[in-house]
Amino acid sequence: MTALLSVEGLAAGYGGALAVRGLDFAVAEGSIAVLVGANGAGKTTTVQVIAGALRPSGGTVRFAGEAVTGRDCPVMVERGVTLVPEGRLIFSRMTVEENLKMGAINRRAARNLGRNLERVFTLFPRLAQRRHQFGGSMSGGEQQMLAIARGLMAEPRLMILDEPSLGLAPKIVAEMFGLIRQLNVEGITILLVEQNVRQSLQLADQAFVIEKGRVVLSGDGPTLLDEPFVRTAFLGL
Amino acid sequence: MARTLLVVVLALLLFAALATLPLFLKAFYIRVGLSIFLSAGFAVCWWLLAGFTAYYSFGHTAFVGVGAFAAALTLRAVAAAAPGLQLAAGLLAGLVTAAVIAAAIAWPILRLRGHYFTIAMLAVALVLGEAVSAFPVFGGSAGLSLPNIAPSGMRVEAFFYWLALALLAIVMAIAWIISRSRLGYGLAAIREDEDAAQMLGVPTTRFKVVAFVLSGGLTGALGAVYALNLGYITTDSVFRGSLSLEMIVNSLVGGMGSLLGPVIGAAIMTGVTKLVLADLLEYHLAITGLLIVAVVLVAPDGVAGLWRRTRR
Structure with a gap:
């Protein structure tokens, strides 16, 4: 098992305040990894740094064996890291199809635009039905699907999903998981940030509990589900 | 593909038809056409930035002024050359100088978003205007005169009509090509949501700088033509807030949603001003104002937007 992504001693924050300090974890190629933690634990900051949207103030990020610390989003997307951001950030005044095309803006993915569009429409038949509808006119669940589909258009090796279940009905959440x-079965390594601890841990090959900007517990998902700390802190048992 | 070809052929036919008009029209109407092409050209240049990225510049007259003065000074330096060479030198000077200035201010100014960018561009235009009028090399309050470079035997207004038409065609062609390129898609993503665009891997800073420099440079080239047509320029005539305003109003009236918008808007506004209101000088501004209010109320997406909505 080789690590596709590894983060060592990561420190990052906004202004003077560090949201993340001394964070370490590694994600094995082909796995589903989950970051869980309370609000303000530093999960979103961590994935923003990995995706290149935020510059870290310390530590290293390695992807596919190379140090990529501080590289910006265009570079990371080109290398195969795609972030589906919290709050989806779809283009509400563009059609579904235009949104998807925007996902393939990097040179590597732009070459395979037609093939990827077909693949995404097969995977998301509902988006195919709505391809000429404005992104903003769809339901929350459909918008989240669109955000994921748009991320897929970039042909990621590692897909990072930040709070994809936020604000969705339980049935849609199950569908999304x-x-x-x-x-993941199709070969994309997944790094998932979730507050929906129970369902995401059931899915996880590897899970990391983050508190105050560092990893305090790690293991495979089912093991963590039985962990007393996780049970009391997140599951209310 | 067939549709692309059709658009290109239709556009070429339209421009060819427009190019034959000076053979039939009276001098006054040729000058009206010239004014329309110049203001349409300026509006398209402004739209190159604003329409693609929603960065609304309130100071594009800075590039008109820079282009005009660069052309005037260059023409002095090459006064002995053939008129054709003089024209080429003037245009090139306008284009390059405005582009260089745009590139120099692009990085700091494009870090500002929304209204902050708009106001910063207003300041850029004011500062450049003041700076130009402060140095004697630019003629001070007396201004600079430009030589007549129209070939002898050709009517001056017809020459500038063709020149402005050619530049308008070039600017529109550039905008059209961008709208179908990776750059165009990236800029559209920036317009809709700059943060999302960045996440998707759009090199947002680089794309914005390219659009800004292209917009500024082409405005400078048109500014050179504007100055040559005027024959005599001062800071007040080329660093003029109303020039910036016209680019914005023309684009809004015509519609920001498509390349044809600024052109339609310029045709309407300049046409109305020159043809209908020429005898009503005292009501001119009031009527222009009413027209803008009407457009905002009836057709918030401009005339081009109205057309698209009725077809849906």
């Missing part, structure tokens, strides 16, 4: 598993 099923989809994430399917993407």
Whole structure:
């Protein structure tokens, strides 16, 4: 098992305040890894740094064996890291199809635009039905699917999903976790940030509990689900 | 593909038809056409930045002024050359100088978003205007005169009509090509949501700088033509807030959603001003104002937007 992504001693924050300090974890190629933790634990900051949207103030990020610390988003997307951001950030005044094309803006993915569009429409038949509808006119669940589909258009090796279940109905959440598993089966390594601890841990090959900007517990998902700390802190048992 | 070809052929036919008009029209109407092409050209240049990225510049007259003065000074330096060479030198000077200045201010100014960018561009235009009028090399309050470079035997207004038409065609062609390129898609993503665009891997800073420099440089080239047509320029005539305003108003009236918008808007606004209001000088501004209010109320997406909405 080789690590596709590894983070060592990461420190990052906004202004003077560090949201993340001394964070270490590694994600094995082909796995589903989950970061869980309370609000403000530093999960979003961590994935923003990995995706290149935020410059770290210390530590290293390695992807596919190379140090990529501080590289910006265009470089990271080109190398195969795609972030589906918290709050989805779809283009509401563009059609579904235009949104998807925007996902393939990097040179590598732009070459395979037609093939990827077909693949995404097969995977998300509902998006195919709505391809000429404005992104903003769809339901929250559909918008989240669109955000994931748009991320897929970039042909990621590592897909980072930040709070994809936020604000979705339980039935849609279940559907989405099923989809994430399917993407993983197709060979995409997944790094998932979730507050929905129970469902995401059931899915996880590797899980990391973050508190105050560092990893305090790690293991495979089912083991962590039985961990007393996780049970009391996140599951209310 | 067939549709692309059709658009290109239609556009070429339209421009060819427009190019024959000076053979039939009276001098006054040729000058009206010239004014429309110049203001349409300016509006498209402004739209190159604003329409693609939603960075609304309130100071594009800075590039008109820079282009105009660069052309005037260059023409002095090459006064002995053939008129054709003089024209080429003037255009090139306008283009390059405005592009260089745009490139120099691009990085700091494009870090500002929304209204902050708009106001910063207003300041850029004011500062450049003041700076130009402060140095004697630019003629001070007396201004600079430019030589007549129209070939002898050709009517001056017809020559500038063709020149402005050619530049308008070039600017529109550049905008059209961008709208179908990776750059165009990236800029559209920036317009809709700059943070999302960055996440998707759009090199947002680089794309914005390219759009800004292209927009500024081409405005400078048109500014050179504007100055040559005027024959005599001062800071007040080329660093003029109303020039910036016209680019914005023309684009809004015509519609920001498509390349044809600024052109339609310029045709309407300049046409109305020159043809209908020429005899009503005292009501001119009031009527222009009413027209803008009407457009905002009836057709918030401009005339081009209205057309698209009725077809849906």
